[in-house]
Each structure stands twice: as C-alpha cells, then as structure tokens.
Amino acid sequence: MRTKNLSASNSSRPYEMLVDDGKGLMDTDFQSKLAARVAQEQSANHLPSLTVAAGVGGVLLAEASAGFADLKNLVPASIDSRYRIGSITKTFTAAITVLLCRRGTLDLDAPVGRYLPGTPFDHLPLRMLLSHSSGLQREVPVDMWESMQGPSKSELLDAFGRVELVAEPGQRWHYSNLGYAVIGQIIEQVTDQPYETTIERTFLEPLDLTRTGWTPSTDAVLGYRLDPYTDSAPREPVMDQATAGAGGQMWSTPADLLKWGFALCGGEPTVVPPAVIDAMHTLQIMVDTQTWKRGWGLGLILDRHGDHVLGGHTGAMPGFQSALSVDRRSRTVVAALTNVTRGISLSDLAAEVALDAIAGRGEPPTSVWRPAPACPEDVRDLLGIWWSESDEIVLRWCRDGLHAHLASNPTATDTHFMAEGPGRFRAAAGRLQGELLVVTRTSTQVELRWATYPLTRTPR
Numbered sequence: 001m002r003t004k005n006l007s008a009s010n011s012s013r014p015y016e017m018l019v020d021d022g023k024g025l026m027d028t029d030f031q032s033k034l035a036a037r038v039a040q041e042q043s044a045n046h047l048p049s050l051t052v053a054a055g056v057g058g059v060l061l062a063e064a065s066a067g068f069a070d071l072k073n074l075v076p077a078s079i080d081s082r083y084r085i086g087s088i089t090k091t092f093t094a095a096i097t098v099l100l101c102r103r104g105t106l107d108l109d110a111p112v113g114r115y116l117p118g119t120p121f122d123h124l125p126l127r128m129l130l131s132h133s134s135g136l137q138r139e140v141p142v143d144m145w146e147s148m149q150g151p152s153k154s155e156l157l158d159a160f161g162r163v164e165l166v167a168e169p170g171q172r173w174h175y176s177n178l179g180y181a182v183i184g185q186i187i188e189q190v191t192d193q194p195y196e197t198t199i200e201r202t203f204l205e206p207l208d209l210t211r212t213g214w215t216p217s218t219d220a221v222l223g224y225r226l227d228p229y230t231d232s233a234p235r236e237p238v239m240d241q242a243t244a245g246a247g248g249q250m251w252s253t254p255a256d257l258l259k260w261g262f263a264l265c266g267g268e269p270t271v272v273p274p275a276v277i278d279a280m281h282t283l284q285i286m287v288d289t290q291t292w293k294r295g296w297g298l299g300l301i302l303d304r305h306g307d308h309v310l311g312g313h314t315g316a317m318p319g320f321q322s323a324l325s326v327d328r329r330s331r332t333v334v335a336a337l338t339n340v341t342r343g344i345s346l347s348d349l350a351a352e353v354a355l356d357a358i359a360g361r362g363e364p365p366t367s368v369w370r371p372a373p374a375c376p377e378d379v380r381d382l383l384g385i386w387w388s389e390s391d392e393i394v395l396r397w398c399r400d401g402l403h404a405h406l407a408s409n410p411t412a413t414d415t416h417f418m419a420e421g422p423g424r425f426r427a428a429a430g431r432l433q434g435e436l437l438v439v440t441r442t443s444t445q446v447e448l449r450w451a452t453y454p455l456t457r458t459p460r
Helices: 029-044 086-102 126-130 153-160 177-191 195-204 242-247 254-264 274-280 346-358
Strands: 002-005 017-020 049-056 059-070 294-296 301-305 308-317 320-327 332-338 384-388 391-398 401-406 415-421 424-429 436-441 446-450 453-455
Touching (some): 029 059, 029 346, 049 254, 049 346, 086 242, 086 308, 177 195, 195 242, 254 320, 254 332, 332 346, 384 453
Antiparallel strands (some): 049 059, 049 332, 294 301, 301 308, 320 332, 391 401, 415 424, 424 436, 436 446, 446 453
C-alpha cells in the first residue's frame, strides 16, 4: 500500500496524505457510489470532464473523475486538475474583508466612501456588498463580457462613476459582481498592496494552496462549450477579469478546494479565525423569500436542507462551472468542478454528495493522532479542573490552543479560546462564545474569571 502526497510541501496539513492501493483510493462503498455517480453525470450531461472530491474533518473521504481536462490530447481529469473556479473566488474576498474588519483595518458597517470616496454609491456599507444586498447593478459597466478582457485600474475607477442602483439598499437580494470589484479596490487601498498579494500571503501560503492562483498554468484544464446541434465541444476563450478579479478570477484544484473548505468550516483557526467563520455563516438576507431555503451570509450561500444548513458558493465562467459545499457541524466539504459553460447544476450535485457524507454512507479514514505542540509556560498552570457555580470545568491544551469543557458533557460544551494578550483569552467557539477568560496571578495563586464568573480549584 502506498501513500500519495496531495501537497507540494512536506508540512503536515489536512488532506496532505491519502491511502492508495495502486489503483486509487481504497474501494469503500462511498467511493464506489461517488465514482458511479460522477461517471453517470459526465456521460448523461455530455461534460468534457467532471471531478468531485469529498472530505470530512480534514480527511479525504472519496474522489472521482470522469472525462478529460484536454479533449484533443485526451488528458484525464483528476483531483489535482486545475480548473477555473469563478465566483468561489468571492469566498476568499469575503474572508479577507471580514478578517481585516476583525483587525480594525476595515469596518463592515462603514460606507464605501470612507475607503473609496467619490463614487455614486459612497453611502453603501461593506456588509451589503458582501451579501449582495446593496442594490448595485450586476456587472461593472464595461464591455468585459464581450471582449473577454477586464478593465484596467483607471478604467474600473472611471466605470464606478457610471454605476446604477437597481434596488433599494437592503431591501432585496440582487447578485452583484460589481460589488466584489469594489471590495477588491478597497482591500488594495487599506493594505497598500495588490489584492492578489493579500490573498496569497493571508490564505494561500499558510494553507499550502500551491495549485490555487490567478492565471492558468501550462497544465490547466481547458474550457469548452456544448454545441446544441452537432454534439461537439468547441473551446471557450479564457477571460482575464483583471482589476475586477476579486469576484471571479481564481483557478484551483479539487484537492486545494477541500483544504479551503475545511478552513471555512473552522478547521484552520490560526488562519481563518472562528469569528470570521461565524460572520461569514451568519444570515444577512434571504434569497428565497417563498420557502426560506436559501439565504446569503458574508460571501457564502446558505442553503437549508432539512436539519442541515450548507454553506458554500458556486462559480461559472466561460468554459467552467464549480461548486463548493461545506457543513460546519461535521466539517464535511465537497468540491465539484467541470470544464463546460453549461449543462449541469453542480450546486445540487455538491449538496447531495455532502448530505450523503453527513448521513454516514461513507466512513472517513482514521486520522493519525499526533501530540499537541508544547504548552506555553504561562498556560500550564491554568490546566486541569476548575469549578464555577457547581459546574466542574476542565481546561486543557490541544493542537489548536487552549480548550475548556464541562466535565458533565465534554463534547457539547467544548470551547476553544484564542489568546488576546497576557492573561486574556477570548472564547472563539463553543460554550460562552465571545466571552473573556481573564487570568490574574498573585504571589500565592492563580485566579480565573470567565464571563466575569470566578473559577476556583475547589467547589464552592
């Protein structure tokens, strides 16, 4: 039995290794069902290629590909094939915007004019741009979709002066690529560097997303369209969105998207903090006002499927479609990509595969246990049993930092803290989320207060 490294790096990260028996993944029921489903969808819908990958908790569950990344040269598609992901780019843009807000560089409720003055939409808050509730028209008013070339910076800023509002701000959902182009310019303004550089340094490099970027590589998947009369698939041109690219410029692989989806589930708290994940998953506006099954968060579609709400995004560019679906509770991630302009609803497919995985129709490989990094000396004396209001609370050090739980219900009450400074830890996720744990040291003892409640070493 061999192992296949999904990463160009030797660092240990989620999805880095997968079991290989010489023919591919181990033949679990879930893997077999996914392979059959992908083959059927690719054939029935006349897709040049279709690749779907699913993971749970940072471990690859299954992946399947059918068809070709390059029809002329019959290059097979795979989990490592580099597709155009279109508007899934918006999840990166939204994440960095919310992160900059957490750092105090931006304010979600501040108007555009604070950062980019002189536009007809100065009054619109950033929050509305991220959730498509601003009322801005759909596209930048340039001929980008005819020329297949996005605007230069001067052309984009000039186009902002011709923008219209097509709905009252905050009154209804109206999808706007333009809104994300505006956000991209604001990010450049406040960081004093290209938008792309900020994304690379903040997310792509720390998460080891080595196959994710802004331009097609020499081995990138080729995009096609289906001719409705000849059963042929002519090539589509490659659009360069240029300065409007914060809404749809990126290329990536199913393998990299699993890593990114895991981060969007809260699996990489040092890169994408829990507060950012919470904000992105918080409903901002309903899209479906009849059945209330689809809403929008900050950069994420929120789809209700019974007891589950799946977050994620779709993408569509000339020659490509994509879908990313994530479930925070189970940390299930599904990425689905194809290299054709139309022909299949990848959103539905990704959601169905995710729900199947959540239902337990496939069991993920067991993760290898690894010890936590060394516990800091100023945390070591906090560990162990504490008491508050007759509840026994256990503090412990884990791979991702300081945790606490009630001894009576460890799993449901697990809380992850983020350090805010000497003697200060914020409950980033779990019980009493958002509340502060304050450490006070005297010459004889350590005192803790969480949400102002005192914690003691003995019951009282």
